[in-house]
Amino acid sequence: MDIQPFSLPLSSPLSTADGTIESRRGFLVRTEIDGVAGVGEAAPLPGWTESYDACQAALCGVEKPKQALEDNVFDDTPAARHAVSLAVADAAARRAGVPLYRRLGAGERVESVPVNATVGDGSPSATAEAVADAAAAGFPAAKVKVGNRSLDADIERIEAVRQRYPDIELRVDANGAWEFETAREAVESLSALGVAVLEQPLPAEALDNHRRLRGHGIDIALDEGLLRHGVDAAIAAEAADCLVCKPMALGGVDIARSAAERARADGWDVIVTTTIDGVVARAAAVHLAASVPDVRPCGLATGGRLASDVGPDAAPVSDGTAAVPQGKGNIPPL
Known part of the structure; x- marks a missing residue:
């Protein structure tokens, strides 16, 4: 090797x-x-x-x-x-x-998978402008990072986005920053603003409290919580509506694929994301997403965060989708 x-x-x-x-x-x-x-x-x-x-x-x-x-x-x-x-x-x-996604279990040809844009912390106007750029680039969904400011300040940011773009799918990712009472208030406010997904609102260990946030008009997604507890424990606790699968953090596309299958069998949605990986791992994550039927927009538009890469982009993003490589294996030989 x-x-x-x-x-x-x-x-x-x-x-x-x-x-x-x-x-x-x-x-x-x-x-x-x-x-x-x-x-x-x-x-x-x-x-x-x-x-x-x-x-x-x-x-x-x-x-x-x-x-x-x-x-x-x-x-x-x-x-x-x-x-x-x-x-x-x-x-x-x-x-x-066959392409890797067929090896992972896809039953038919998949040309592309939908992807979301990721918007970092910023002022209300900067956040709205970033979402505007994402919408103009064709992204069907935008994920806004929250939790570095007060809840009121973050809600103001989401309100600024909604005033400008009432229809784009919005997700909010708190990376476990909130306590339960803050998260419960956030659920009420964000649901009223039409936010579709609230990702990891509470620390990873709080499976039961994540369950208590469900059923209030916004899907709860687990990311860090999946890594801490595993998919079986998360599902047994009924802790979320959606699973965020990071193949690099989970230990491979095969493990992530198994987690996705287990989640879908229990009625959960699946979102595949990278950890800002190079092209080999990034393309593999695209293959994983392509193997999941009716996958929601995924966090795979991360190649632009790199100033250089280990090889040409094999899964380029355009108009809100990532192209799925169709050659043998993962990507063409480097």
Whole structure:
């Protein structure tokens, strides 16, 4: 197995709770399964996955990729598992002569998947302007980040958007920033403004309180909560209406696909997102979304956040959709 490190500068720094990210570092993994080559990507992101050093150590310890997956050696290193499992799946799809999304379970050809725009924190006018840009670019939905300001200030931002664009699907992502009483007030206000989805309003551990927020005119989505508890526990707790699947953080497109199937079987919607990955992992997430029937607009329009990439964009975004690669495997060989 060949391991190649990379570092991709962001087009502009990204502020997070864990600090400012200026680049995405990771590894391309190349392997050969039954005489067919496959490529995977690990892009660890502290707070969501293991550290860069832990990822590297896990990858360097792999001698037989398929055996490592069967032996479950990646319990604490989801980004490393993502890379190895994707390389194996890519090789299997190439050997079968089908695109990865067909290998993941799609029954028919899928040309594209809908994607949402993501709008960061900003003033009411800046937020409205960003959503205006998204609407003009053809995005069917916009996700607005909230939780860094008071609830009243965030509601003012959403009101400014609604005054300008009454029809675009709006989602709000709090990244677990609120306590229950604030979240309950937010549900009432955001529902009145026609917000479709409230993502991770409470900290990840609060499954029961997420359940208490449901049924009030706005879908509750789990992101960090899925990573903390797993899909079976989340569904058993009836904690949400929608599951946010990040393949890199979950440990691979195969695990994310299983989670999506489990969620859909229980009547939940599914949204696939990236962790600002390189083209190999980003395209794999597009294949995953393409394998989910009637998937909602997904958080896959993240390639523009990178100033450079490990290869050409294999799943370009245009008019609010991401093109699904149709060749063998995940993407054309790099």
